[in-house]
Amino acid sequence: MSNNWRISSFNGALLAAYFIPVWTIIAFSIMVSPIHGLYERPSVSIALYASDYLHLSKIATVRLAWLLALARITVVAFFAVFLAMTAFSPLRKKSGGSDEALAVALCLGSVLSFASMMMASRVGEIEALRMHAAELLMLLGTAIVMLFETSPKRALEAPVAEAGAPTGELSLQQP
Template sequence: MSTNWRISSFNGALLAAYFIPTWTIIALRIMISPIHGLYERPNISMGLFASDHLHLAAMTTVRFAWLLALGRLTVVAFFAIFLVFITRAAIRKTGGCDEALGMALAIGSVISFASMIMASQVGEPEAMRLHATELLMLLGTAIVLLVERPVRPPAGDLERSIPSAVPTPQ
């Protein structure tokens, strides 16, 4: 087995395999029908909180739903960029894909945390469990990403990979 895979890269790829299709479908349902999509199971906590606690008008609720869809699609885009980056061994070995994964984890954690808090406020235990599970998956990967060190190439590879500042005479 190749030893150039980091645990955070592998865990990020597994998260991307879950979040890309799931959150894309949720966002597309909101984009097609904002009010109906906002009151489906993955978004019911935000929909009820917006209508019950914030007392938003219909058009403002539509804008709120579109903003939620945009946030979810942003997370999907960062996970997709991360997947593209980990296909290149040079980027994966140096940890160059960590920024895309970090942005996906940060924005996704904020959305999941806010959804979990809203679900607890409106009394939706199933939605709260869903968002808590997603939040724990994202935070677990973030902790591994923060703790894990970048892979160091062997000493011979390091000398060959660093370009010399002084040109060699020919």
């Protein structure tokens, strides 16, 4: 196996393996039946918050459901782009070839999960709160790994620079 895989690439691929099928199923259930799909477990906190605090009409609730489905599909699309770019070797070998797609997916997914978690805590949906908190922690964990991970090229350049110095002298010493 090649040595140009990074921890964030593996972590992002595992996240994509979870979020792509799960959020696609949720979004398609909302697209097929907006009201019924909105009141299922993954989106019930948003539906209850909208009905309890925003007092939306039926058509506004349908529009909210479609907007939520669009947001979930957008996150899924960015995860799919990340997987495609990661699977293509020349892009993976470049420093950060697919990091942008993963970063956008993490950002949008984190915002959506955080908002859903806050709405679930406001309306008292404990199971939905746990689910959204778990998703948010997965997304934030990957974002933290991406933030602190060094580039593979930088790690390889350091030993090359030291190899040019004579063995008995420090590289900073000048004659």
